[in-house]
Amino acid sequence: xxxxxxxxxxxxxxLIAPGTLVIFGVMLTPIFYAFYIxxxxxxxxxxxxxxxxxxFGNYVDIVAKDPWFSKSILTTxxxxxxxVAAEIVLxxxxxxVLNKEFFGRGFVRGLMILPWAMPTVVNAVMWKWILNPxxxxxxxxxxxxxxxxxxxxxLATPRGAFLSILVANVxxxxxxxxxxxxxxxxxxxxxxxxxxxIDGAGGWKAFWKxxxxxxxxVVLILTITKTIWAFQxxxxxxxxxxxxxxxxxxLLSYYIYRVAFKMNRFGSAAAMSYSLSMLCxxxxxxxxxxxxxSGDEPKQDKLAKKQRRQLR
Amino acid sequence: MSxxxxxxxxxxxxxxxxxxxxxxxxxxxxxxIISSFSTKAELLDRMVFLFPEKPTLVxxxxxxxxxxxxxxxxxxxxxxxxxxxxxxxGVLAAYGYSRFRFRGRGPLLNLSLFTQMIPxxxxxxxxxxxxxxxxxxxTREMLIIIYLSLVLPYLIWIMKSYIDGIPLELEEAAMIDxxxxxxxFFTVVVPVxxxxxxATVIFAFIITWNEFFYxxxxxxxxxxxxxxVLVYDFNSKFGSNxxxxxxxxxxxxxxxxxxxxxxxxxxxxxxxxGAVKG
Numbered sequence: 211x212x213x214x215x216x217x218x219x220x221x222x223x224x225l226i227a228p229g230t231l232v233i234f235g236v237m238l239t240p241i242f243y244a245f246y247i248x249x250x251x252x253x254x255x256x257x258x259x260x261x262x263x264x265x266f267g268n269y270v271d272i273v274a275k276d277p278w279f280s281k282s283i284l285t286t287x288x289x290x291x292x293x294v295a296a297e298i299v300l301x302x303x304x305x306x307v308l309n310k311e312f313f314g315r316g317f318v319r320g321l322m323i324l325p326w327a328m329p330t331v332v333n334a335v336m337w338k339w340i341l342n343p344x345x346x347x348x349x350x351x352x353x354x355x356x357x358x359x360x361x362x363x364x365l366a367t368p369r370g371a372f373l374s375i376l377v378a379n380v381x382x383x384x385x386x387x388x389x390x391x392x393x394x395x396x397x398x399x400x401x402x403x404x405x406x407x408i409d410g411a412g413g414w415k416a417f418w419k420x421x422x423x424x425x426x427x428v429v430l431i432l433t434i435t436k437t438i439w440a441f442q443x444x445x446x447x448x449x450x451x452x453x454x455x456x457x458x459x460x461l462l463s464y465y466i467y468r469v470a471f472k473m474n475r476f477g478s479a480a481a482m483s484y485s486l487s488m489l490c491x492x493x494x495x496x497x498x499x500x501x502x503x504s505g506d507e508p509k510q511d512k513l514a515k516k517q518r519r520q521l522r
Numbered sequence: 523m524s525x526x527x528x529x530x531x532x533x534x535x536x537x538x539x540x541x542x543x544x545x546x547x548x549x550x551x552x553x554x555i556i557s558s559f560s561t562k563a564e565l566l567d568r569m570v571f572l573f574p575e576k577p578t579l580v581x582x583x584x585x586x587x588x589x590x591x592x593x594x595x596x597x598x599x600x601x602x603x604x605x606x607x608x609x610x611x612g613v614l615a616a617y618g619y620s621r622f623r624f625r626g627r628g629p630l631l632n633l634s635l636f637t638q639m640i641p642x643x644x645x646x647x648x649x650x651x652x653x654x655x656x657x658x659x660x661t662r663e664m665l666i667i668i669y670l671s672l673v674l675p676y677l678i679w680i681m682k683s684y685i686d687g688i689p690l691e692l693e694e695a696a697m698i699d700x701x702x703x704x705x706x707f708f709t710v711v712v713p714v715x716x717x718x719x720x721a722t723v724i725f726a727f728i729i730t731w732n733e734f735f736y737x738x739x740x741x742x743x744x745x746x747x748x749x750x751v752l753v754y755d756f757n758s759k760f761g762s763n764x765x766x767x768x769x770x771x772x773x774x775x776x777x778x779x780x781x782x783x784x785x786x787x788x789x790x791x792x793x794x795x796g797a798v799k800g
Contacts, residue, residue: 221703222622229608229615229674230630236671237637240648247648259651307539318540320786321547327782328551329732331750332771335757336554339764345565347553381550389790442641445734449757463643470647471739483644490641 241487248480268481278457278465279482283489286462289376290440296380297436298429301387306417308388309395319392322385330382334449337378341365365451368458375446375459383439387432394428395421434497438490462486551779557768558582565765581769590770592744593752597731600662600748604669605726612674612722616681617707621693631682634675642735650740662746668736673726680725680792684718685711721792724785728778749774 217224248269251262272279308319325333340347341364352358365371398421406416422429444463447453453460453468466486470479557565559577619631649668650659658664688711696706712719734750741747747755753774756767782789 218703220624222618222624222627225618225622226615226630229611229678230634232611232667233634233637233671233674236667237640237645240645240652241640243648243652244644247651252651257654259654304543307536307543310536312536312540314540318544320783321544323782323786323789324547324551324779327728327732327778328775329734329750329753329778331732331734331753332554332775335753335767335771336550338757339557339768340550340553342764345562345764347550381546385547386793390793393790393793438639438641442643444643448738449754463641466643466647467739470650476647476651480644480647483641483647486641487644490639494639 244480244484247476248484250477252476254474264477268477269485272478272481272485276478278460281457282460282462282465285372285458285460286441286443289372289443289461290437293376293379293383293440293443294433294436296376297384297387298433300380301384301432302391302425302429304384304388305391305395306421309392319389322388325382325385326389328382330445331449333378333382334446337374337381337446338365338450341374366455368456371451371455372458375443375450378446378450379440379443383436387436390428390432391425394425398424430497434494437493437497441486441490441493551775554768554771554775557765558772560765562763562765581765582773584766585769585773589744589747589752589755593747593749594773596662596744596746597748600665600669600746601727601730603662603666604673604730605723607666608670608673608677608726609719609723611670612677613681613712613719615674615678616685617711619678620682620685621690621707631678635679637671638675646736646739649736653740659740660742660746664740665737665746665748668740669730669733672733673729676729677722677726680722681715681718684715688714717788718792720785721788724781724789725792728782731778 249263249265251264251268253260253262304322308315308322312318328336339345341349343349343361343363343366346364348364349358349361352362363370364374402420402424403416406420442463443461444467447459447461447464448467451459453464462482463486466479466482469475469482556574558581559579560574561578561580564574564576619627653659653664692710692714693703693706696710697703701709732750733748734754737746737748737751738754741751749770753767753770756763756770760766
């Protein structure tokens with residue numbers, strides 16, 4: 211095996227090349243181009259796009275002249291914080307319940323995949339329909355049960371609309387947390403709990419001392435991915451509320467979309483989306499710093515990587 | 523309270539919790555399905571959460587007009603192309619990342635995962651300008667290319683973790699018997715990771731079939747529009763006719779929901795591999 215051809219010696223690179231080129235071509239080119247756009251004011255003349263260089267003017271404008279941008283950031287932060295907290299707490303809670311032995315466990319666990327598999331836009335239409343004041347199931351059930359006396363116009367008030375998209379989002383996203391938490395729970399050996407109960411750790415104490423530390427890694431990853439996704443919520447807003455009423459659901463992705471495609475201010479929108487990206491990275495970075503503070507797993511990981519052999 | 527009574531109470535609470543979870547998970551979707559078999563008049567009449575007395579297929583028949591046929595065609599073409607191509611590229615790349623060491627391997631892998639953290643809204647603005655420049659706006663090819671880049675990083679990551687789990691000795695044995703690296707990969711590794719392949723195919727199918735954001739902004743006509751965009755159109759165009767939106771919603775969500783329910787074991791394994799190690 212001494213006279214290997216160039217192809218054979220670089221087989222690894224040849225194998226990864228097509229996939230990697232597609233990913234970087236489609237994802238990284240636009241992101242650099244977006245930076246260029248953010249430094250210009252764009253005008254579309256038929257097929258042509260005219261660029262008018264303004265330097266960092268767009269960045270100054272969105273902070274100084276656009277009060278809706280900063281308001282939208284605050285709304286998005288509030289939305290993200292609430293949905294992620296609800297999803298993680300509910301998700302772990304449901305996972306703990308479904309981790310117990312009961313009749314039909316496989317079926318119930320399987321059902322969890324339903325909301326995850328649904329298209330987000332169908333989820334949005336579904337909740338808009340459920341919350342419809344005249345025909346919707348929400349009012350129907352609540353009226354029947356006598357919990358409300360008059361029809362509630364869920365999407366007509368600022369707070370109601372905000373909470374509505376929150377609920378719709380939590381319904382769709384929590385099962386993912388459940389599924390991954392169950393998978394993590396199943397790796398915890400039963401005798402750990404037995405040993406714990408001998409030491410007098412049962413119930414809550416067992417959860418905090420045994421369960422949570424062992425699923426910490428998964429919870430961290432879930433928190434990060436959920437935060438990024440919640441930060442980018444778009445479909446629910448565009449279908450259910452169009453950002454209203456009174457801009458109460460004007461989440462960042464939707465607002466940037468409107469600035470670009472409804473108001474035709476592409477430069478500003480690109481500047482905003484760059485700021486949004488930075489916020490996402492910053493949040494991720496903070497999470498990792500906070501959560502990864504302790505624990506020696508990364509070190510072991512590196513060692514294992516070094517020891518892993520390759521194909522010669 | 524005696525120990526036995528306590529245990530019984532515990533069971534009762536458990537089953538009550540499970541029942542609540544089941545209802546909250548399934549009821550909204552059930553309502554969507556019920557609506558699709560009801561007439562608007564009946565829903566207005568009863569406002570209850572029951573199956574209609576006279577279920578009707580009229581909503582489904584009404585779908586057939588209104589852009590439905592070309593749009594579902596687009597969805598099928600775009601999804602199947604993106605899934606097939608990404609599967610081939612993804613498996614090869616995963617094999618390369620798993621079994622070979624070369625300069626830039628780690629950074630490239632991390633960078634391709636990192637692209638998934640860039641918010642879509644930040645991508646779609648330059649994409650709009652670029653695809654317009656290339657004259658590719660509102661085409662299926664454009665969507666296929668975008669979807670490839672959406673699913674590939676996940677596929678590579680998940681497949682890589684599957685291949686990592688296979689002992690190197692298998693391939694080495696095959697190579698001693700005279701197989702080339704690639705041949706030993708296809709004859710020895712691929713059969714072992716076939717369940718992993720199934721998981722990634724399903725995963726890629728659901729992501730691309732459901733994708734709304736890029737399709738919503740970058741497609742305008744039935745030349746490239748996909749089902750999720752049509753769901754949005756129905757919702758905004760036919761205003762108060764929610765029954766039609768619900769019906770299309772059922773049609774659009776049924777393929778991914780059924781596939782997910784049938785193949786859930788694979789999906790959960792894939793999700794776990796992707797996220798636990800990601």
